[in-house]
Amino acid sequence: MDKVKVEGLNSDFSGIVTAPNGKKVDIFFVHPGDELVVEYVKRRPRQRSLKIHEIIRNHNWDLVKCDVFGNCGGCTGQHIPYETQLELKFQPILQLFQKDLGISLKPVPQAETYAYRSRMDFSVFPGPIIGQRQRGNFRKVVPIKHCSIQSAWANQALQDVQSVLDQMPEVIWDRKSEVGGLKYLTIRKAQNTEDGILIFTFTEGYETDPKMLSFRNLCLSQLKQPSLLFCYNRPKSEVSAVGRPEILRGKDSFTEMVLGHRFEVPFDSFFQPNPNGFLPILNFIQERMTKDQSTLIDLFCGNGFFSLLYGEHFHHVDGYELTESSIVTASQLFQETYPNKSHAFQVANLFLSTDGLKKQENASLILDPPRAGAGKLVNHWIRDFGPEFVFYVSCNPYSQKEDVTLFLSAYDYVDGILIDPYPHTPHTESVLFFRRKHK
Numbered sequence: 001m002d003k004v005k006v007e008g009l010n011s012d013f014s015g016i017v018t019a020p021n022g023k024k025v026d027i028f029f030v031h032p033g034d035e036l037v038v039e040y041v042k043r044r045p046r047q048r049s050l051k052i053h054e055i056i057r058n059h060n061w062d063l064v065k066c067d068v069f070g071n072c073g074g075c076t077g078q079h080i081p082y083e084t085q086l087e088l089k090f091q092p093i094l095q096l097f098q099k100d101l102g103i104s105l106k107p108v109p110q111a112e113t114y115a116y117r118s119r120m121d122f123s124v125f126p127g128p129i130i131g132q133r134q135r136g137n138f139r140k141v142v143p144i145k146h147c148s149i150q151s152a153w154a155n156q157a158l159q160d161v162q163s164v165l166d167q168m169p170e171v172i173w174d175r176k177s178e179v180g181g182l183k184y185l186t187i188r189k190a191q192n193t194e195d196g197i198l199i200f201t202f203t204e205g206y207e208t209d210p211k212m213l214s215f216r217n218l219c220l221s222q223l224k225q226p227s228l229l230f231c232y233n234r235p236k237s238e239v240s241a242v243g244r245p246e247i248l249r250g251k252d253s254f255t256e257m258v259l260g261h262r263f264e265v266p267f268d269s270f271f272q273p274n275p276n277g278f279l280p281i282l283n284f285i286q287e288r289m290t291k292d293q294s295t296l297i298d299l300f301c302g303n304g305f306f307s308l309l310y311g312e313h314f315h316h317v318d319g320y321e322l323t324e325s326s327i328v329t330a331s332q333l334f335q336e337t338y339p340n341k342s343h344a345f346q347v348a349n350l351f352l353s354t355d356g357l358k359k360q361e362n363a364s365l366i367l368d369p370p371r372a373g374a375g376k377l378v379n380h381w382i383r384d385f386g387p388e389f390v391f392y393v394s395c396n397p398y399s400q401k402e403d404v405t406l407f408l409s410a411y412d413y414v415d416g417i418l419i420d421p422y423p424h425t426p427h428t429e430s431v432l433f434f435r436r437k438h439k
């Protein structure tokens with residue numbers, strides 16, 4: 001066995017270690033100065049991997065709030081002081097934008113570093129266990145009694161459901177024997193209203209199992225949350241909170257308020273997981289939005305979050321999005337909120353074609369693509385036909401930087417911010433504001 005020392009930390013909060021063979025390896029949940037007792041073990045013929053036998057901690061572990069931290073697949077940075085977390089995740093991004101594009105972003109720290117997530121998805125396993133997948137091992141689940149990054153309301157719900165499952169563990173899906181039904185528990189609690197929903201994901205067909213009658217009654221009598229929803233999807237599916245819904249109590253959505261706007265969020269649709277932590281970006285856009293323009297173009301619009309927030313400043317909104325159900329929701333909500341304005345929300349796969357995008361004079365564009373970025377076609381469309389103002393919101397500044405490179409020849413960068421809605425995880429959000437160059 002060998003002893004190695006943690007030399008530093010990466011931007012994803014993993015520790016940097018030089019293994020006995022001289023190679024650099026990344027180890028999570030350690031701190032510079034910690035010592036690791038390691039050994040090479042044979043996994044397969046001609047394949048060895050480094051096994052950690054012991055971690056000798058040479059630093060304070062007091063910052064850690066969760067007793068499952070280090071095992072749970074969620075957070076990776078609770079053991080690191082918040083200022084250091086920010087430094088680790090922000091600095092490489094700030095430097096990259098500056099070095100490659102000459103762009104400066106303003107870093108904005110987060111006020112609430114715990115109890116910030118409005119959605120958590122837990123796996124349910126026989127035991128009964130409600131938990132998170134273990135880091136690096138999708139087959140193992142870590143039981144969770146309390147999660148520090150979700151609200152007290154959600155932690156109470158977690159305890160309540162655990163108590164229900166302790167009484168009827170036979171409803172839980174056993175992934176080995178393929179018996180039972182319940183696979184996931186999703187807890188969604190609004191940050192700015194009292195509303196919240198518990199979503200139980202079952203395997204399809206389990207709705208008619210004789211045990212379900214007692215289970216429905218048990219849930220109704222012991223769970224006090226305003227909305228309870230069961231949904232059913234394919235047995236092999238490992239996706240939570242999707243499938244045919246059955247409302248047990250309340251509704252199939254929850255109500256959230258953001259910047260004075262009411263959002264009815266369907267149980268199965270995307271919504272910012274920390275709306276209050278996202279406010280710096282929303283305020284940034286609000287302050288820079290040119291009032292009384294003709295059109296807002298909302299690319300990757302989801303349920304029309306930005307269209308609803310900023311629709312009042314425009315006469316017309318064009319929204320584009322891949323998911324059909326989101327387009328239906330966006331159209332409905334926009335019609336209800338702004339009955340006198342026109343809109344055209346359309347299903348579009350923007351990675352495959354931008355032919356449907358309309359060139360608009362006197363318009364602003366907001367784009368908020370998935371982690372992989374907006375894709376070459378969209379970026380070239382912005383370069384060639386993009387409107388006067390562009391706000392590019394991203395959950396992955398690294399792909400955002402690559403995208404910007406593709407249209408920057410046609411735009412001047414005005415300003416932007418980098419924020420941290422997800423403390424203790426490596427994730428960030430950013431928004432960049434551009435104005436079209438005039439020849």
Ligand SMILES: C[S@@+](CC[C@H](N)C(=O)[O-])C[C@H]1O[C@@H](n2cnc3c(N)ncnc32)[C@H](O)[C@@H]1O
Binds near residue numbers: 271
């Ligand atoms: C980060 S979310 C933003 C949603 C919305 N702007 C919001 O804030 O709620 C990215 C959105 O892009 C959509 N999307 C993913 N791939 C797409 C594609 N190829 N074409 C169009 N939309 C896509 C997703 O369905 C998702 O709604």
